[in-house]
Amino acid sequence: MSYVAIKGGGKAIAGSEALLDYLRCEQGEDGSPLDMDTIEHQLRFLHSRVISEGGLYHPKLAALTIKQSLGDTLEAAFVLRAYRSTKPRLMETSLLDSRNMRVIRRVSAAFKDIPGGQVLGPTTDYSLRMMRMDLLDESPAAFQNIARQWLDDIPDVDIPDTFPKVVDALREDGLLPPVNNAATEQVPFDITREPMIFPVPRSAALATMARGETGSLLGIAYSNMRGYGDIHPTVAELRVGYLPVLLPHPITGELIEVGEILMTECEVVAMYESENEGEKPTFSLGYGACFGHNEVKAISMSILDRALQSGMKHGPSNPSEDPEFVLLHVDGIDSMGFCTHYKMPHYVTFQSDMDRLRTTQGKSEEASK
Amino acid sequence: MSTFRQNNAAYPFGFLDEYAKKEIRRTVLKAIAIPGYQVPYSSREMPMGRGFGTGGLQLTLSLIGKGETLKVIDQGSDDSVNAVNLRSFIEMTCPGINTTASTSESNLIQSRHRIPEKALREDQVIVLQVPYPDALVIVEPSEEKRKIMHGEADYSRLLVKLYEDIVKFDEITISHRYPTRINGHYVIDPSPIPRYDVPKLHQSKALILFGAGREKKIYAVPPYTDAEPLVFDDIPFRVESFIDEKGERHHCSRCGTHDSFLDEFINPDSGKKVYQCSDSDYCDEHMTSNSQEVING
Secondary structure, X not given: OOOOOOOOHXXXXXXXXXXXXXXXXXXXXXXXXXXXXXXXXXXXXXXXXXXXXXXXXXXXXXXXXXXXXXXXXXXXXXXXXXXXXXXXXOOOOOOOOHHHOEEEEEEOOOOOOOOXXXXXXXXXXXXXXXXXXXXXOOOHHHHHHHHHHHHHOXXXXXXXXXXXXXXXXXXXOOOOOOOOHHHHHOOOOOOOOOOOOOOOOHHXXXXXXXXXXXXXXHHHHHHHHHOOOOOOOEEEEEEEEEEEEEEEOOOOOOEEEEEEEEEEEEEEEEEEEOXXXXXXXXXXXXXXXXXXXXXXXXXXXXXXXXXXXXXXXXXXXXXXXXXXXXXXXXXXHHHHHHHHHOOOOOHHHHHHHHHHHHHHHHHHXXXXX | OOOOOOOOOOOOOOOOOHHHHHXXXXXXXXXXXXXXXXXXXXXXXXXXXXXXXXXXXXXXXHHOOOOOEEEEEEXXXXXXXXXXXXXXXXXXXXXXOEEOOOOOOOOEEEEEOOOOOOOOOOOOEEEEEOOOOOHHHHOOOOHHHHHHHHHOOOOHHHHHHHHHXXXXXXXXXXXXXXXXXXOOOOEEOOOOOEHHHHHHHOOOOOEEEEEEOOOOEEEEEOOOOOEEEOOEOOEOOOOOOOEOOOOOEOOOOOOOOOOOOEEEEEXXXXXXXXXXXXXXXXXXXXHHHHHHHHHHO
16 A cells, blocks of 8 residues: 555646646636836736735836736735846935825825825725626727827816925824924834734834735724724824935945836824823824825724724734734735645644544543443 | 756845845744744745745855755655655756765755755754644643743643643553654754654754744754653653554565554455655665675675
């Protein structure tokens, strides 16, 4: 009798990978391969999600991961994240000020008339979620015409590149506490180079959530919104745009722009509290930011940031305020990996489980005799 | 051993960048210096799933060098899919190493869920893959609180759990991942090895390293260190029993040995329950020595 473990594992894996690749290409002659630009542009939000959860800003490689993962967001972000592990860290950027963002969209739910004005920009917020049957069989000509038409129709108005921030106005009015300048001097906690040992500073929480899995963040933030918490947020400002990335010049040390990243940023204003006994109470702030155009993620993150600040200060009174609960369960790469591993053989541990159960069963049989 | 993946020069030796490997080696030194203590480390993402042995893999990739001989097993077998997958990845990213299925020929062993039956030697290192590094997690979900409990060697709640088991079931119900006290202080989760393998940790000649990638911890049972499963004076620690109703121990249906951890399954031909060694190398070795005996005898 032969050994019963699954033999020929290597062949099986190779065969399985080949089959999956066949599925990617099964359209055969009727199909054509996805190119990276198509993925980046026509699957904009999928691409944004992957680049943010992968935690590596490389639009082209992010598109590649989507292609090779057949659009599985967890897998794609995973490939991007694993690629990071092979790369040394060469430099660190200085703090980037999101006031310098080239904005494509910014809205505030706090005030009608914010300094600089509301810019609705591209959004599905007010679209009717009805089928666009005309896209079922869209011709390349029609497709190209949409872009041409839109560019032709741009009205000739001067929109500024950057906008002031709503929270600055709130600070001037004394509704928000002043910026904690001491905090900007601190070196942020680097979750890619240091393990989190609780309690962790707020910067560790922000970094973890910035590359957290969208659905996980949303789920826990939603629990807070529904009543397992009481943040009652108001979106002071949500902005999407391109932020210039600055690095010191290798010789002069002067900061120069080396590129820009598409990112989403959200600031929520929440329940007021006094920083210290006897001080004037102010609103409090929750902050969310991530690579790409991911509004639900940024809002969820800002709510959780506010909830976690509460938990760090007063002790958690619900899951969304508990740093360990939130921060150790929102990473898509960690959670999907562990979930997937349950498909691996567990013969030995199950054998051991059966031994315990049978022994216990035997004892209870004896006892009932 | 044959590999199904080709060398990929696009990646550095051992896949990880040098800083990551250096960090792991320093973490290992600390883990050896404080037996059983879970040393946190940054734990990079690997190109395979968290939960598939990324902690063990990071240890192996940081420790292995050209000319060394590696054995990779999963469920005791070198041929199981995950073992094959890990081995081929290591071969792909570490040109110049040797791989083997033989426990005695290897000097580095990466394993999931088993410690080989054959006693390990001083010149060998075994790396175990760990899903849950902390034995206290079954009684305390908060890591912050568990850390304090470990520092104070406060394992009372674990002992209460064992006691409650005895009251409820007249048996300790922990089947694998049996809490084990190392060097008289820290209690470790020895990874999901069966209880059968726990005594192999005690005064082991080989260095035993534990890597939990997802949970970002490394810990060690250094050579010649005490490892005692948590028990009561009047309730002895018991390993899995392979004794049948008649009081006889089941043997491996393939090699005939009576002294190994067995997997049970249903023989598709006879429909009967049969047993085989979980450790495939041990089984093969017995087969060979049996046939030698037949030839010589």
